Amino acid sequence: MGPSRSFLAGVIVLLGLSSSTLAAVAPTFDWKLANGWNQTVLPSLGTSVGPFTPPAGAIKTAPKLAAEAASAKAQGKPGGVFICEDIHWKGLCGYAVEPLNECILLSDPWLTAISSFGPDPGATCFAFSSGDCDQNNAQWSFTFPGDDTGGVNTTNPFNDKITSFACVKS
Ligand SMILES: *[C@@H]1O[C@H](CO)[C@@H](O)[C@H](O)[C@H]1NC(C)=O
Numbered sequence: 001m002g003p004s005r006s007f008l009a010g011v012i013v014l015l016g017l018s019s020s021t022l023a024a025v026a027p028t029f030d031w032k033l034a035n036g037w038n039q040t041v042l043p044s045l046g047t048s049v050g051p052f053t054p055p056a057g058a059i060k061t062a063p064k065l066a067a068e069a070a071s072a073k074a075q076g077k078p079g080g081v082f083i084c085e086d087i088h089w090k091g092l093c094g095y096a097v098e099p100l101n102e103c104i105l106l107s108d109p110w111l112t113a114i115s116s117f118g119p120d121p122g123a124t125c126f127a128f129s130s131g132d133c134d135q136n137n138a139q140w141s142f143t144f145p146g147d148d149t150g151g152v153n154t155t156n157p158f159n160d161k162i163t164s165f166a167c168v169k170s
């Protein structure tokens with residue numbers, strides 16, 4: 001093997017090493033898998049019933065550094081929502097990517113049945129016990145990685161109450 005060929009071979013080996021090293025330090029991982037998602041993407045969790053404008057000042061646009069780092073590794077799409085019928089991401093779960101700025105009226109089996117609500121990174125989702133996302137009635141909001149407690153220990157639990165929701169970019 002002449003010097004130029006061995007040099008080329010060395011370059012190729014180095015390229016191979018650096019790309020596998022990159023893959024090892026920056027694994028792609030979807031947070032929903034850790035919560036038992038079966039990787040089914042549903043067409044929707046309900047039906048769109050109209051446009052949604054978030055309450056003024058409701059979107060936090062300066063996430064903490066730690067949250068930003070977690071988001072960067074977590075995968076998903078703004079508007080993606082993972083919901084489960086039971087707390088701690090148990091029972092029947094569903095995932096769909098809903099259009100942003102649209103009010104989604106939940107359909108069976110999710111209607112007034114959700115105890116865990118998890119938006120993908122990049123959006124804030126507002127949830128309502130009413131069916132029309134009336135922004136004067138914004139009762140709950142969720143950002144990645146969501147809330148799997150049903151809010152049962154809060155003064156305003158969302159457990160089995162969510163009827164409609166809307167996600168906006170954050
Ligand atoms: C995955 O979950 C969906 C509900 O989100 C359900 O309809 C589907 O049957 C499940 N698929 C498997 C393979 O368990």
Ligand SMILES: *[C@@H]1O[C@H](CO)[C@@H](O)[C@H](O)[C@H]1NC(C)=O
Binds near residue numbers: 148149152
């Ligand atoms: C609610 O609080 C009780 C008492 O601290 C605790 O045992 C329980 O796990 C909490 N429930 C949830 C869903 O976090």
